[in-house]
Amino acid sequence: MIDDAAAxxxxxxxxxEAFRFLVERYQAQAVAHAASILVDREDxxxxxxxxxxDAFQALGKFDLRRRFYPWFYVLLRNRxxxxxxxxxxxxxxxxxxxxxxxxxxxxxxEKIALERALLSIASEDREIVxxxxxxxxxxxxxxELLRIPRxxxxxxxxxxxxxxxxxxxxxxx
Amino acid sequence: xxxxxxxxxxxMALMDGEQIESNAAEPDxxxxxxxxxxxxxEEMETTRHLLGRQTRKAESPDLWATIxxxxxxxxATAFETSRPPFVLIGVLLVVFKLLEMIPARDFGWALKTxxxxxxxxxxxxxxxxxxxxxxxxxxxxxx
Numbered sequence: 001m002i003d004d005a006a007a008x009x010x011x012x013x014x015x016x017e018a019f020r021f022l023v024e025r026y027q028a029q030a031v032a033h034a035a036s037i038l039v040d041r042e043d044x045x046x047x048x049x050x051x052x053x054d055a056f057q058a059l060g061k062f063d064l065r066r067r068f069y070p071w072f073y074v075l076l077r078n079r080x081x082x083x084x085x086x087x088x089x090x091x092x093x094x095x096x097x098x099x100x101x102x103x104x105x106x107x108x109x110e111k112i113a114l115e116r117a118l119l120s121i122a123s124e125d126r127e128i129v130x131x132x133x134x135x136x137x138x139x140x141x142x143x144e145l146l147r148i149p150r151x152x153x154x155x156x157x158x159x160x161x162x163x164x165x166x167x168x169x170x171x172x173x
Numbered sequence: 174x175x176x177x178x179x180x181x182x183x184x185m186a187l188m189d190g191e192q193i194e195s196n197a198a199e200p201d202x203x204x205x206x207x208x209x210x211x212x213x214x215e216e217m218e219t220t221r222h223l224l225g226r227q228t229r230k231a232e233s234p235d236l237w238a239t240i241x242x243x244x245x246x247x248x249a250t251a252f253e254t255s256r257p258p259f260v261l262i263g264v265l266l267v268v269f270k271l272l273e274m275i276p277a278r279d280f281g282w283a284l285k286t287x288x289x290x291x292x293x294x295x296x297x298x299x300x301x302x303x304x305x306x307x308x309x310x311x312x313x314x315x316x
Contacts, residue, residue: 016246020237027236032229041232049236056244103226114223132189133224139191154191158182165220 004068011059019059023052026069030076036130037080037123039096047083051076070144077127077146084123098130117167125160132157176203177210184214188221258298262291 002010002021010018027048034044034051054075062071096119102111118126131137131145139157143150183193184200204210269287272280296303 016244017241019244019246020241023237023240027234028231031232031234031236036229045234045236048234049239052236052240053243056240097230100228100230103228106223106226110223111227114227129224130229133221134227134229139186139189154182154186158178158185161185161217161220165216168220168223169216 005064008059008062008064008068011056016056019052019056022055022068022072026072027052029069030072033073033127033131034076034080036098036118036134037077037127038083039098039119039123041097043083043087044080047079048076051079054079070141073145074147081123098126099134113168117164120167121160121163124156125163128153128157129160129164177207180204180207181210181213181217184210185217188218258295262295265291 002018004022004025007018007021030048030051031041031044034047035041038044038047051072055072058075062068097115098118099111099115102108118129121129128142128146131142132139137145139150139153142153142157146153148156180200180203183195184204186193187197187200204214266288269284272284
């Protein structure tokens, strides 16, 4: 079993097949994260694929003391927002799904309402809310992923959750 | 950001289990005196609880096949499985050529079409479309 740094070193030494380890380790997470920005699953897979190719081409600039995924996440976000800019308002979000089946103690109606509320807020808000509450990242970890100060995470999360709350309140009342 | 928003933001951070730099008791003192903030905190807690019971929709994508091809690291398994059919087709083509060289023997149209049949069989086996134009091909120096 190799770790990320060893796989990257092998890639840098010309062993391209070693990159497979990183793709297979992070592809599910990458597609799920891209889906929370792009909503459409097919687009999410495309963005993740492009981001992995970007990552491979930029591996020479990677600092081996850092963790791979936060570095990769920046490339993934860039790909997602490029795609969002191209496709904004072009598609219906009716069939989109970000959430798994209803969680413990949650009704199907609540899950649908939460899903619709998440889909109706801005993609930047949806991204930070899902990183915090679905992935359970701390403010410091989110700051590392989004490359913003911790204080900015705190305020962006506050306004994103307020936006989500407003949508949910409208649905339940 | 007004005072109430500032207090709510810090209270939310505390509810999320985060440390805040200023006095942690300050938000509670404000909430005791501000009904609007108390109501918003209750709603925030409901939303947080709702989100906390959910998980992301999971899927198991297989991105390596395409990525591997694009970065020039064709999967090892693809190469290993493609070699035996090439060897077999090569042998059959040599046999075909030898048969064709036998003088005064006409094996008819069935033998003449053999190379085409073999080529089609090979592409079907490899699941490749020989007429497909790959727009993603790049010269090595362009990568």
